[in-house]
Amino acid sequence: MKKLISLLLVILMLITTVGCSKPEDKVESAADENGDFHVAVSLPYTGTNASYAEYIDMGIKVALKKLENEGWLNGDGTGKIICDYYDDKNDATEGATIATKVTTSTEPYYLLEVGSFASGVSYPCATIYKEAEMVQYALTCSKSDYLETSGDWGFSLSMTQDTAAARVAAYDIKHLGFDKIALIYSNDSWGLETCKFYTATAEKLGVQLLASEKYDDGQQDFTSILTKIKQTNPQLVMCFCAENDIVLIRQQAETVGLDCEWQVSSKSRTSNVLQNLGDLGEGLYGIYAKTKDLTDPVYLEYEALYKEMYGAKYAEDNNTTQKYADQGYNCMMTVIWAIKETMKTGTTRQAFRDKLATLTDFPGVQGKLTFATGRKILQVQYLSQIVRGEDGKLKWINYEDLLNTFDVDAVAGLK
C-alpha cells in the first residue's frame, strides 16, 4: 500500500512537472495572447562556473530594465519580454533536459534560448535546438565548429577558438617577443582546443613551447606543475584557465618562486582576477575583445542603469561594468532589436533567426556588433595588461593603438 502511495505521488509529480499539452505549430507570431515574448535563459547558476552565470544574468536584466523603462516593445507597457531562468549546473545532461523542455514547451512558447555558458554544455544541446528549429543564442560558446553543428540556429558573441588562440600566440611571439613560453591549460574541451591552436600558431611562428601542462577541474594545488615549469626557465607562462584557477596559479607561482611574465586568455581577463591578485597582478597580460568607449552614449546609458541596479557590485569591480555582464547585455539588446524589427511582419522563430543573422554594425557596449557570413561574429582583439595607474591603483589597460602598427591577423596567418 505504501509503495502504491509513493508511486502515485511520483506519477502526480510527473504530471504536474509540465502541463499535459502537446506542442502545436505557431505560425503567425511567437508572442502569447498578451503580446509578450518568452525567452528561456539557461545558465550554470550553481556549480564551478556560477560566477559567469551571475554576470551574464546581470547584463540580461539590465537590458530588460532598459526596455521596461522605454515602455517595453510597443512603448505603451505592452509587448513585454519575459525571461525564464533555468539552472543547468554546468552539466551537459541537465542542459539537454532543459533544451528539450524549452523546445517543446507551449505554455509559455519560447522564441529563443539564451545560453549556456560553457561550450561543453551548449555544444551538445545545439542539435536539439536545430531539430526544433529554435535559436540557441550561446553567447559565450567558442568551440570552433559550433556554428556548423548548430545548423542555422546557433549564434555566439564570442570569437571561435581557432581565431582567438592564434591571435594570442601572434601577440606573444611577434609583438612581445617571447620565445621561451610554457603553457598551462584546463583539461576541458575549451582548454584542449585553445591549446591546440595556440601551439600550432606558435610552431608556425618558429617557437617550440617549453612545457604544456593540463590540469583537471577542481584542482587547487598547482605547486608541483609550477615547480616543473620553473625548471624550464620560461620567459612567459600562458594560461588558458578559468578566472578562479589563474588566481591560484599566480599565487602559488610565488610560493615556488617562479619568476616570469604571465598572460591569460580573454576568459580570465576580468576584474575579478585584477582584484584577487592584488599586487601580484601587476604586469599580467591579457587579451580583450573590443573595448568599452567610456564616452560612447550607448555605454553610458548602460553603465548608469547597471550602477543603479548593481551599485555594490559596480563599486567592487573598480567602478566598471563586468565583461560578461556586457556580453549578456549585448545579447539581450540584439534580441530586442531583432524582435522589434520583425514585429510588423510577425515574429516567428524563423523570422527572428533570419533577422538576427543579418545583424550589422549594431551599437553594442563594446563597439559595433556584426554577424558576418556563417553567423561568424567579427571582433578585434586587443592586447591588454594590468598596470599601475597614476592614482597608484592597478587596472586593466588595453593597447588599442597597437593595432595601427601591428596587424595581428596577418601575423597569425588568419588572412
Added chain:
Amino acid sequence: MKTILKKHLLFLIIIVVMCVAPVFTNAYQLRILISAALAMIFAMSLNLLMGIGGTVSFGHAAFYSIGAYTTAVLWYHFRTAYSTNFIPVLLVTGLAGLLLSLPMSRITGRYVTIITLSFAEIVNLIIKNWDPVTLGQMGIVGIPSVNLFGHVLKSKTEFFYLTMFFVIMTYIIMNWLVNSKLGRNLRAISNDAIAAEAMGIKIFPYKVIVFTISAVFAGIAGSLYAHLMSYVEPSTFNSNLSFQCISMVVIGGLGNFSGTMVGALFLTILPEYLRRFEFLFKYRMIAYGLVLVIVMWINHSIPGTKLKNAVTSRFNALLHRKNAEAQEA
C-alpha cells in the same frame, strides 16, 4: 499465479503506467521518463551488487561510463550500429566488472568501498586522458539514433520503448537470478559470509559473478545513455552519479527491485519537479538533500522494506498453512 501477480504488482503498475505515458506526455516529459528508465536499469544493477551481493559500491558510475564509451568509441572509429555494438558493450563492461572483482579475493567489508571508488576514479581518468581513443575531454559528439539491425529508431518514443524493453528484461532477469541458487547463495554470503562458507559456498567466484552481471546491466544503461544524449564526455560520469545511484537503491529498499524502480523514478523526477518552485531556484538541490535525509529519517525507504518483509512473511506463512490444510483435506 495469484501470488506471482501479488509479488510483482508494483512492477506491473510501473510498467503499465510508463508504457502508456508517452500517449499523454510531451517531449520534455518523455525525456524525463527515458532518463528515469535508464536510471532504473542502472539502479537495479547496483541493487544486485548492494542489496543481494552486499557490496556497497561507490564506483558504479564506472560501468555506466564504460558502457557509454564503448558504444560511442565503436561508432566514432568504425561507424558501427547500436545492434552491432551491443555484444562488445556486454563483453567490455563484463570484463571491467570481472577486473574489479579480482581484488575481492583478498579484500572484504569496508575496504571494498574504497576499491570501488578508486576503480571508478581510474576509469574516469583513463577516459579523460586516452585522447586517441576516447577523444578525452573533447567528448564524442554526434552519436546517431539507435540503429537496430538496419532499423533506425528516429523518434524518442521508439527509443523510450526500447529502453522500457531493457527495463523489463533487467527486472525479469534479476528476479530469475534472485530466486535461483545463485541469488540465494549471494544473499547468504551478504547475510553471513562465515556461515555461507560453512555451507560450502566458495565466496570469491560468487563475487566475480555478481560484479560481472551487475557491470553488464550498468553498461547496457550507459550505452543507451550515449544514444539518448548523442554526446558523451567524461565529466558526466563522476562520483556524484554513483552516489545518486546509491540513493535510488537505498530509497527503494535494498534487495527490492520494484522499490528500486520507484526510487529511480522518484529521484529523477524530483529535481525537475522542484524547478516549479521559483523561490528554490538556486537552492533546488537543498530540497533534494532534505528529501534524502527525511526519507531516511521517516522510514529508511519509501516502500518500507522492513515492514514489507514482516508482512509478507506472515502472509506467506498463512498461505502456506492454508495450502497444507487444503492438501490434507
Added chain:
Amino acid sequence: MSLLSVKNLTIRFGGLVAVDNLNFEMEPGKITSLIGPNGAGKTTVINMLTGFYTPTSGKIILYEKDGKGNEVPVDITGNSTDLVVKKGLSRTFQNIRLFSNMTALDNILVGMQHRIEYGSFLSLFPNAQKNKWEKQAREEAIEILKKVGLEDAAYERATSLPYGKQRKLEIGRALASHPKVLLLDEPAAGMNPAEKKELSQFIRSLLNEVEGILLIEHDMKLIMDISDKIVVLNHGAKICEGKPEEVQTNEEVIEAYLGKKGVQRNVTAG
C-alpha cells in the same frame, strides 16, 4: 571401524599453542563429545575439521566406503571449507549464525546448495534443469523442515523465530547438505532444562540421518546422557578419553573443571 580420525593435530596462533597434538577417533553410529573448560580449544578443533583453520601439523582422515564396502581413508587436512562440506562434514555454530534476512526455507536451501547441480549461468534464465532442481530441492527442504519440526515456519524470516527454533533450524541447515558427520557446537547453550531434555532426544534421533555426530557442550548432564564417547580437552591437549562413566571419575578431569584441590596428585592420563 572408524568414521573420522584425528592424528597429532596441532595448531599455533603466533606463539600460542591452541591445540596440541590431539588424537581421537569417531566411530560410525555414535555420538562423540568434546568437552573441556572455556578456552580449551574445542571450537578450534571444529574450525580445523571444517577447513576454517589450517592445522600447523597433524592429519584429519575421513573414512569413505568404496563400491565394495571397503573403507578408504581420505585425507582432508587443510582442505577448503567447500571441499570439506562436499566430503560430508557439516557444522553449526556456538552463537547461532543463520542467514537472518532469509526465510527458514531459504536457509535450508542454502545448506543444500552443493547438491543442487545447476550452475550460475543457468540461474540467469528459466530452463528445464533449473526448474527441475528447484522443485526437487524445495520438496526436500520442506521434508527437512518437518524433521526439525519447523514446517509451519517455512516462510518466516529466520530472525523472527524463537531461540529454540533458530537452533533447530541451524541444525536442519547443516543436515541439508547430507553430511556423514555432523558437528554441533554447543547446541544447548541458552536453553532451559525442559528444552535441553527435548534437544537431547532430538540429537539422538539425528543418528538416523547421519553416520556420526561430534558434539561440543558445556552441559554435563546432557553430555553424560547422550554421548557414546567423550574426549576431554584442557589447554589444547587431550587429558582423557573414554565412556561417560570413565570420564566422570577421572581425577584429572575433575581437577581441570574444579581446580586443584589440596595436594598435588600425579595421575596418568586415562
Added chain:
Amino acid sequence: MAKFLQILVNGISLGSIYALTAIGYSLIYSILQLINMSNAAVFLTSAVIFYALYSSITAGQVALTFILTLIAAGALGYIIELVAIRPIREKGDSNTYALISSIGVKTILEQICQGTFGSEIKPFPTLLAGKYIDLFGARTSAIQIIIIVVTLVILFVMNWYTQHNRVGRGLRALSQNLNACHLMGMPVNTLIGVSFAVGSILAAVSGVAYCMYLSSISISVGAAIGNKAFAATVLGGIGVLKGAVVGGYILAVIESFVAGYWSMSAMNFVSFSVIIIVLIIKPTGIFGKKEQHKV
C-alpha cells in the same frame, strides 16, 4: 635536487591537510562504521564561516575568528549527528541508510555555501604573507611551515587525548563495542555526538588551513579533498589514528611527485592505483590490524 626538495615540501604541506581531514573520517568510521560523507562539506562550510566572520564581525582578528569558526564547526558536527544520523542509528538500521543521510547533508551544506558565498574566488586572510624560508633550495612559505607544525601538534594532542582523557577513553571504548558501552551505562549518544564534533573541528582546522595556504577561497575547495582524505584513511588503515595521518602524507607526497615529474593528469591515476595495490598486498591498510576471523 632543489626541484626534488621543493616537490617534497609541497607534498608534505598538502599531506598535512589530508591527514587532518582523514582523522575526522577515521574517528567516525571506527565508532559507527559509517563513511561520513558530510565531512567534506564541513571542510568547505567552516572555511566559508571563517571568511564570513573575518570579513564582517571579527574583521582582522585571525585568532578570534579561528576560535569562533572551530566552535561553530563543532556545533555543526553535533547538530549533523543529532538531526541526520541519530534518528537512523537509534532505529538500529544498517549504516547504509546513515550514509545516504550524510550524502543528503553534504548536498544541503554545499548548496547553502554556494548560495550564500557565490562561486567567485575571493582572497582569504593568510598568516605571514610573503615570508619565505629557503630550505636547501626549496622555497617554503611561512604558512606551509605553520600548517605542518599545527598538524603535528594536533596529532599529538589527539593521541594524548584518546589515551589519557576520560572522553577519549570513552571514544576508544565505543569503537571497540558500541552495544557493550550502551549496557555499561555510558552516555553513548553524547559521546558519538562529541566524536562528530571533534571530526568537524578537525575538518574545520584543515579547511581554514587549506584556504590560508591557497590564500583564497572558492566553493570548490572541499570537492577534491573529501575523496582523497577518505582514501588516505583507508590506505593507512581505517580506525587507526596514525594510519590516517601516514596515509594522508603518503598520498600527498606521491601526488606531488607524480605531478612534478610526470603530469598532473597522471597524478590521480597513480594515487588511486597505489591505493588498490596497497590494499591487495595488505587488505587492512598499512597500519590496520588484521580483523579476527571469528568463527
